[in-house]
Amino acid sequence: MKNYYFTSESVTEGHPDKLCDLISDNILDACLEQDKNSRVAIETFASKNLITIAGQITTNAQINVEEITRKVIKEVGYDNDRTDIDYRTCKIETNITTQSQDIAIGVNTGGAGDQGIMFGYACDETKNFMPFAIDIAHQLSKKLTEVRKNKILPYLRPDGKTQVTVEYENDKPKRIETILISNQHLENIEIEKMKQDIIKEVINTTIPLVYIDENTKIYVNPTGRFVIGGPLGDTGLTGRKIIVDTYGGYSRHGGGAFSGKDASKVDRSASYMLRHIAKNIVANNYAKRCEIQVSYAIGIEEPLSIYINTFNTANIPEEEIIKLIKTKFDLTPKGIIKYLNLTAPIYKQTTNYGHFGKKELSWEKIINL
Numbered sequence: 001m002k003n004y005y006f007t008s009e010s011v012t013e014g015h016p017d018k019l020c021d022l023i024s025d026n027i028l029d030a031c032l033e034q035d036k037n038s039r040v041a042i043e044t045f046a047s048k049n050l051i052t053i054a055g056q057i058t059t060n061a062q063i064n065v066e067e068i069t070r071k072v073i074k075e076v077g078y079d080n081d082r083t084d085i086d087y088r089t090c091k092i093e094t095n096i097t098t099q100s101q102d103i104a105i106g107v108n109t110g111g112a113g114d115q116g117i118m119f120g121y122a123c124d125e126t127k128n129f130m131p132f133a134i135d136i137a138h139q140l141s142k143k144l145t146e147v148r149k150n151k152i153l154p155y156l157r158p159d160g161k162t163q164v165t166v167e168y169e170n171d172k173p174k175r176i177e178t179i180l181i182s183n184q185h186l187e188n189i190e191i192e193k194m195k196q197d198i199i200k201e202v203i204n205t206t207i208p209l210v211y212i213d214e215n216t217k218i219y220v221n222p223t224g225r226f227v228i229g230g231p232l233g234d235t236g237l238t239g240r241k242i243i244v245d246t247y248g249g250y251s252r253h254g255g256g257a258f259s260g261k262d263a264s265k266v267d268r269s270a271s272y273m274l275r276h277i278a279k280n281i282v283a284n285n286y287a288k289r290c291e292i293q294v295s296y297a298i299g300i301e302e303p304l305s306i307y308i309n310t311f312n313t314a315n316i317p318e319e320e321i322i323k324l325i326k327t328k329f330d331l332t333p334k335g336i337i338k339y340l341n342l343t344a345p346i347y348k349q350t351t352n353y354g355h356f357g358k359k360e361l362s363w364e365k366i367i368n369l
Contacts, residue, residue, distance in 0.1 A: 005177055007165040008248025010137035012145050013352045014076050014084075014158020014184070014229070016236025020044035022351045023053065023072050024238045024260030029345035030068055032262070034061035036343035039099045039107070042260040044069075046236035049081055054095040055260065066092045077149065077158040084157060084184070084230025110334045111299035113264045118296075120274020121251035122282045123289040125173055128357040128364070129279045132173040133166045134248025136207060138353040140164070143202045144183055145352075153197050157184035159229030166211075178217045179203060184229035185221070195220040245355050246271070251291050258355055263342035266296045266333055270303075273336045275356050276363035277325055281310075284369045286321055288313035294331060301332040324369060 011018050023044040031038035038059035045052040051069055073087035080086055107113045122129040140162040148156040160183035167177045181198055198220050203212075230236075239257025243249050256267025263269040274292045281290040287310035294303040306325065308318050325331075330339060337343060340362045350361065358364060 002168070002170055004168050005165055006131075006133055006168060006250065007163060007178075008131065008133035008137050008250065009161060009163040010134065010141040010244055010248075010353065011162070011241060012141045012158060012160035012183070014078065014145075014160065015241070016046050016159070016231050016234050017238075017240040018236075018352055019073070019076055019078070019158075019230070020046050020236040020238040021241065021259035022076065022348065023051070023069050025347040025351045026068050026072050027053070027057075027063065027065060028260055028262060028347050030063045031057060031059045031061045032343060032345040032347075034063070035059045038262060039264060040260065040262045041099070041265065042096070043238040044236070044260070045238075046085070046231035048232050049085060049089070050091045050093065050231075051085075052093045052095070056097050056099045058099040065094050065096070078230055081232070083187075083228055084159065084232050107264045107299075107333075110301050110332060112266045112296035112301070112333050113298065114266065115297050116256055116267055116295070117254040118256065118266060118270040118274055118294055119246075119252050119254055120271060120276070120278040120292045121247050121290065122275065122278040122280075123250075124282055126357075128359065129282050130354070130357040131247055131250035133164050134244075134250065134354065135357060136166075136176070137162045137164045137248065138357070139206045140179070140181065140202060142353045143206045144181070144198075147201050152201055153194075155186040155189040155194070157186065157229055159184040159226075159233065173211070175213055176207065176211045176216050178219070179207075179212075180219045180222070182221050182223075182226055184226050184233075187227045191221055191224050247356070252293070254293075259347070259351055263337045263340075264333060266336075269333060269336045269340070269342055270294055270296065270331070272340060272342070272355070272361075272363040273329070273331065276340070276365070277329060279364065280367055280369055281321060283366045286310075286315055286324075286369070290321075292325070296333075301334070303331050306331075328369060 024042045042055035125132040147153045163180040165178035258268045278290040289311045291309045293307040
């Protein structure tokens with residue numbers, strides 16, 4: 001028997017880093033809506049009363065970056081510069097150029113847009129083949145946003161974080177040891193009332209009660225106050241929540257962020273493809289857990305290497321699984337983009353609550369291998 005505790009965290013769409021991710025992905029989608037061949041590498045920085053957007057865009061699309069940015073901030077729910085940021089009055093700066101011709105040389109011929117390593121992962125802990133802790137943390141974060149926007153808990157503000165610690169027994173989730181929720185709120189709310197409301201409307205409606213027992217610890221705003229939030233409380237930056245975006249620390253990460261990048265950037269597209277392959281390895285009962293790594297070189301189409309680890313859960317040799325992958329899937333950038341339809345403007349759907357585990361996304365489709 002192998003017993004241990006594992007913790008993963010998630011954040012709401014109003015977290016400063018996620019606000020930046022969402023702005024970057026909305027700009028990307030706006031370009032792709034008009035020009036599917038757009039090359040986009042956009043990063044957003046948020047601070048007190050200021051949003052800075054910089055990067056490279058090469059496109060035939062005509063977009064209004066400031067208008068897109070203010071719309072995103074409004075949709076998230078930020079409208080108060082005394083406690084976070086106001087979409088109507090914040091300053092927006094841009095510094096956007098076109099893609100470097102040195103990079104374009106490699107991409108235009110079908111090669112990878114950069115060198116790097118990417119990972120994909122799946123396991124049989126949940127119905128969506130995600131690790132249990134990050135899956136529950138995402139559900140809690142999403143629920144916090146729902147009860148805020150639906151006015152069930154109208155005193156909540158957009159900024160928030162969740163964290164879940166799971167006790168494993170023999171590598172299987174047994175129970176939840178700790179639930180931690182920190183959410184921005186209006187100044188006049190009593191923290192004890194907020195705690196009871198969140199337990200009732202968020203935790204009890206989200207987590208299967210079989211995983212909660214008398215020893216489960218629940219913390220809500222443990223400092224007792226979270227009024228100042230958003231970019232006023234902490235700066236935000238695109239690409240700073242890469243573990244939240246993927247597997248909650250349960251699998252390795254190549255280091256490349258996703259948001260704001262078009263699919264010619266293998267940091268994003270190859271990671272999506274590897275999730276698709278790993279998920280189908282598990283869904284087709286070749287293994288109970290599967291982690292895959294590939295590496296790319298700028299300007300070269302085929303990956304330099306493919307690595308797989310099934311953690312001693314495979315039903316056939318790992319070498320046979322690698323042969324299956326090479327036979328079944330085209331891992332060139334062009335092949336990935338075509339197979340997953342990654343020139344479509346679908347990226348703002350990915351930004352919040354994880355890029356994996358959402359059944360509506362093409363890389364989450366289960367196929368027969």
